[in-house]
Amino acid sequence: MRITTGMMTNRYIRNLNKSAKEMNYLNEKVYTGRKFFKGSDDPVSAIKAYKLRREYRSTEIYDGNIRDVESFLTAAESSLMEISNNLETVYTSYLKGITGTKGPEDREIIAKELENLQASILTSLNAKFEDRYIFGGTSKDELPFTVKDGELYFKGYNVNLPANEAVLKELEDEVINIDLGLGITFNGEDLNSDTVFDISMSGLKFMGYGEKDGIANNLYTLIGDIKEQLLREDFSMDNISPYLEKFEEQKKQVLVRVTDLGSKVNYLNYLKTRNEDNQFNLNKKILDVEHVDPAEAIIDFKMQEYSYNAALAMGNKILQNSFIDFIK
Numbered sequence: 001m002r003i004t005t006g007m008m009t010n011r012y013i014r015n016l017n018k019s020a021k022e023m024n025y026l027n028e029k030v031y032t033g034r035k036f037f038k039g040s041d042d043p044v045s046a047i048k049a050y051k052l053r054r055e056y057r058s059t060e061i062y063d064g065n066i067r068d069v070e071s072f073l074t075a076a077e078s079s080l081m082e083i084s085n086n087l088e089t090v091y092t093s094y095l096k097g098i099t100g101t102k103g104p105e106d107r108e109i110i111a112k113e114l115e116n117l118q119a120s121i122l123t124s125l126n127a128k129f130e131d132r133y134i135f136g137g138t139s140k141d142e143l144p145f146t147v148k149d150g151e152l153y154f155k156g157y158n159v160n161l162p163a164n165e166a167v168l169k170e171l172e173d174e175v176i177n178i179d180l181g182l183g184i185t186f187n188g189e190d191l192n193s194d195t196v197f198d199i200s201m202s203g204l205k206f207m208g209y210g211e212k213d214g215i216a217n218n219l220y221t222l223i224g225d226i227k228e229q230l231l232r233e234d235f236s237m238d239n240i241s242p243y244l245e246k247f248e249e250q251k252k253q254v255l256v257r258v259t260d261l262g263s264k265v266n267y268l269n270y271l272k273t274r275n276e277d278n279q280f281n282l283n284k285k286i287l288d289v290e291h292v293d294p295a296e297a298i299i300d301f302k303m304q305e306y307s308y309n310a311a312l313a314m315g316n317k318i319l320q321n322s323f324i325d326f327i328k
Contacts, residue, residue, distance in 0.1 A: 012315055015311070016308075016311055016312070016315065019304070019307060019308045019311055020308060022304055023301070023304045023305055023308050026297065026300050026301040026304050027301055029292050029297045029300070029301070030294070030297045030298055030301050033291050033292060033294065033297070034290055034291060034292065035289075035290055035291060035292045036290075045289050045290070048289050049286060049289045049290050052282055052285050052286045052289060053286060055282055056279065056282045056283065056286065058181070059181065059275055059278050059279045059282065060279075061179075062179070062180055062181035062275050063275055063276075063279070065178055065179065065180055066180055066268065066271060066272050066275060068178075069178055069180070069197060069199055069268060070265075070268055070272070071129070072129050072132075072134070072199055073199070073261065073264060073265055073268065075127070075129040075134060076129070076134045076135075076201055076261060077258075077261055077262075077265070079124045079125075079127040079134055079135070080124075080206075080254070080257060080258055080261060081258070082120075082124045083121055083124045083125070083206075083254060084254050084255065084258060086117050086120050086121050086124070087121070087219065087251050087254060089113075089117055090114060090117050090223055090226075090247075091247075091248070091251070093110050093113050093114060093117070094110065094114065094226050094230070094244065096110060097110035097111070097230050098230075098237060098240060098244075104233070104235075107230040107231065107235065108230075108231060110230055111227040111228075111230045111231050114223050114224075114226060114227040114230075115224075115227060117223065118220060118223050118224060118227075121219070121220060121223075122145060122147065122220065125144065125145040125203050125207070126143055126144060126145055134201060135201055135202065135203030136155075136202070136203070137155075137171055137172075137174035137176075137200050137201075137202040138174050138176060138200065139155065142155055142156075144203060145203060145220075147220075150224060151221070152207075152218055152220045152221055154168065154171065154203070154204055154209070155171060157171070159204070159207075159208075159209040159210070159216075159218050159221075160209070160210070160211055160216050160218065160221055162210060162211065164209075165209065165210045168204060168209045168210070171202060171204060172202045172204040172205055172209075173202075174200050174202060175193075175198045175200045176198060176199050176200040177191065177193075177196035177197065177198055178196060178197045178198075178199055179196060179197075180196075180197045180268075180271050180275070181271065181274070181275050181278070182194070182195045182196065182197070182271075183195055184196060197267075197268070197271070201257075201261075205253070205257060206219075206253040206254045206256070206257040207219050207220060207250075207253075208250045208253065212246075213242075215242055215243060215246050216246075217246070217250060218250070219247065219250050219251065219254075222243055222246055222247045222250065223247070225243045226240065226243050226244065226247065229243060
């Protein structure tokens, strides 16, 4: 078979273009730092990179959820401390009122203070964070705590009526579960509570509801009852003592919730650190899969560039002038 100059030229140009394409590909690796630019370049690495990036996007969602929960707990802590401080003020106020040196006029002034503190506590109970009531359980649009004829209501239910205790118990136990990267699992059809973060904070848990021996369990009503006792003309320690004892007993539940909230904040900080570490490790894996070592990329490019230039030089020797060139 006769090898013509045209055949040699076509083969040479084809190989030269292939070499130039490879050199441009390696140059792009140096410029971008990436190992591949489409899945067909390296299918195995592309699939692995996709899975890693999908997992990394999940950690970004968890990061956003953690920041939202962190802000919510900060707002809840602020409102809960307002309630706690007001309850302490109630305590110090009625202590002044029950001393033997205070007359009816003094007790009337203290009763007015208690009334103002009731209103302040009610405002804190209905505090909102963004579109959600902090102490309203799952409530978004419905004002959780209201007062009608001096009686406290939670979502329309009188908290002092024994007939409402069952439904109030259900409202107290409402949960709002947030996925913070713990890996949600189920026990049959039931959600495993250890794999989610519950941010619900029903005010019933610390305000109390129902009654016992004719005395209300909720703090708001107890403050009103103490106020009424102070205003009585036949005021006596025997009459007011049961309300004071119940108030001090229920007031401890607020401190329990403050402590519980602190534990949640500490746990959230742990989850935040855990998620940040996970993001760092995933990012490192993504870099290992998708990005090339700069020194290696430059060496590969330079070697290909050297081969391309050598091919150009060799082409001048292989492709000799043809007979037609001499005729010209």
